[in-house]
Amino acid sequence: MSSSPSVSQTRPRRVALFVTCLVDLFRPSVGFAAIKLLEDAGCAVEVPPLQVCCGQPAYNSGDRATTRAIAAQVIDAFEGFEAVVAPSGSCGGMLAHHYPGLFDDDPAMKARAEDLARRSHELVSFLVDVLGVNSVAARFDGAVTYHDSCSGLRELGVKQQPRRLLSSVKGLELKEMATPEVCCGFGGTFCVKYPEISNAMVGEKSADIARSGADTLLAGDLGCLMNMAGKLQRQGSPVRVRHVAEVLADMAGLAAVGEPETKR
């Protein structure tokens, strides 16, 4: 992959932010952190207004028709941008891997879906693998453990990139948990359709986090983070939960996931 941004690029790369429905509704700071990171790396970021969701809830429930309709909307909204970047491995994976297969019977749409797929990325892997970012100007005093969200890891190869950037954050110590690659039990609608199984899985994850000795949990997907934060807080754990983009963008002063805003 490229080792540094192209010096000859005279205008900033035109990048569209795919906000994701969870970030929009539950934690907008993740979107702002993503924009800051992209701008610091030399991109001009726009936020297409007609975006809502990547369509996973419908897709994973077997409702192909609704998924196609939403995908068509996304394809339209993100036409013309050099890159489409999401602070989420699962949404990034949906666009990059699953959209083309939705249009096997429609060659024109399939071609557009494939074009979008080629331009779609998860945030941290975009920064490191495409833009060649090696370090960030951020400070975070504390011990952090990182959970590898499943789609990002297995569909998009997001593993080393967040760790690389976190290692450049001043004051931050990374303490790996024993099984960072095991699913946290969120799985979209799974966590409410099979709550007991989901609870067993997030309980294991919570124990693993506790054993790591870290005081902060990071990951790249807000669904996973809300699931794990909710469990940790129900258990009375002192571990605080943030999106990795917020720490990398030096925005860790905000209230953590599930904390009241007055707490610092």
Place this chain on the structure above:
Amino acid sequence: MQSTAHDFKHNVGEALADANLQDSLAKLKVGFSERRRQAAERLPEFEALRDAARDIKNHALANLDFYLEEFERKVVALGGHVHWAPTAADARRIIADLCRSVGAKTVAKSKSMVSEEIALNEHLEALGIAPIETDLGEYIIQLRHEPPSHIIAPAVHLTKDQVADTFLEHHKALGFSKRLTERNDLVAEARHVLREKFLKADVGLTGANFLVAETGSSMLVTNEGNADLSNTMPRMHIVLASIEKVIPTLEDAAVLLRVLARSATGQESSSYTTLNTGPKRRDDLDGPSQYHVVILDNGRSSVLGTKMQDMLRCIRCGACMNHCPVYGAIGGHAYGWVYPGPIGAVLTPQLIGVEEAGNLPNASTFCGRCESVCPVRIPLPGLMRHWREREFEHHLTPRTVRQGLAIWGYAARRPRLYRRLTGFANRLLALFGRATGRYRALPLAGAWTRFRDFPAPPSGGTFHAQWARHGGARTRP
């Protein structure tokens, strides 16, 4: 085997409350996956072999009729017999007739998931023929009247103490009255008890990992040697195998064997990998005088040529369930039928119907770990999604889910409406959650808040509202 898959949620509750099971699963989760990882690391060619294994199975499936006919030709030429069983009932009938033809009183059985699928044991017992499971794990669960909970380690759900109790209860009549505490003593006692039965059995019935068309051989992979004793001592050897087990050549078998044991248990090779070709030859000093292969379809041929065909590549290694966090939480019995774990979630609806088994492909987060370790690269999450699509098309998805999806889908296709609705929800959730930052209880979200708090959004509005307020300029909240 009678299915309880429709009762999945009830099964899950029981499994999560079963302390012995949870202890056993804790060991399984760490053991198998670590050993597989090490075995894969030791072999530089492992990934290339996985690709080759997938390609061999795909080729075999595309030419399945041809290779089945070739296999049959070779078996018959060497004095064996091939029987074709379109349904489970056909297979049961054929096997029962074969046993009766030699006046069999006992059948020594060696690991066959297909025999569970067709509920063979009950059928034979009803006819006064005693099936004896010889695989140690199968033997243990046969004593306990339980089904297997894993496709290669059928008693993996049990602790050593549970096994000791079972042996004490059932071996007392045979003169073993001491409750054992050591594993090797338990194994030794089982060996002693089963040895007698091997020597006396009239018929040996085994499954097959592969049927090799080139030579007309059945191939079976075990660690105990029970399959080999089962097919050498008795007068008749019956092989029960499903159609997709057939592969073209011995070279193909070598590729598949290289990925099978490593994926299953992390061994370079199982202790016994055996090729059986026909009955004993004239000059042989031992071996069965009759060799019969029963080839079962039972709903598999209709999967060929469809998007679901990939499930027929399965070589029954068990890696998927060893790595599945859902299996690791609930164990194999919760799946309610013969095949558990990710492959069970995909195969069971095909064999017994999606109305009965619909829960199985739904109880997955699509984490993808199964697919990442499958030696023949079956796209398991994708296949589970296909079942969900099938259910949705046939209106088998619960009504509340369909309705919720319909409402959400309606809004999601209308961004401006969606913004208004989410803006409202966001303000409400932010307002009432401001004090603590989270909800211990939330209307409509009971399934979530039963076990977890629900994080409240911070004040300030949705991302899109904030972005619009700042006119799209670069900003920090």
Place this chain on the structure above:
Amino acid sequence: MSENARSQILNGIRRALHRGELSGASRQAAEARLARPPAGPAVARARLPQAEQVTLFCQWAEANNATVGRVAAADVAGEVAAYLARNNLPAEAAMAPSPQLDTYNWAGQPMLSLRRGAARGSDQVSITGAFAGIAETGTLVMASGPDHPVTLNLLPDTHVVVLREADIVGGYEEVWARLRQRYGKDCMPRTVNTITGPSRTGDIEQTIELGAHGPRRMHIVIVRE
């Protein structure tokens, strides 16, 4: 009736694959595959020079709980007798009636009582040869026949195998080639056992215990010639 069942399955397969019986180029390709089986990806570990192959075989065999002794042909019978003695095993065995085994100096071990033939339930020790040894995995290959009853591989508690160095090959592929050469692919032996170490099970708490149903102990005598 059986013909109907056969047609039902085969036609079901063909219908699903949207074709009739396999024909034309596809059929030729499948026939060619059977006639000249292509090998899969080459495994480097299975392609070492002979001397290293033998060493690798010993390493894997021992890793799988077999013991190994390497001797000259003249010392085979002595090595077997010594093995039994140092493991407190009776000096008697069921032995495969193999012309190859008969070439060793059993007469020089008069205390060793040998019965040639298939195994009985009461036999504690068996002695057999081996068709081949596979270095890649430390695996023995046994081909059934009048010179090698299968029960000798399975029934007794202790299995002693006499394997010639020259019969140690790199990987499965060479074993298949040798089997085809010796027997022809149309008449393979009734049973080819490939055996890697003594019998074992992990069925109780996933911990390996040896001696599940087959032999608990395996000793491989490798003969330098």
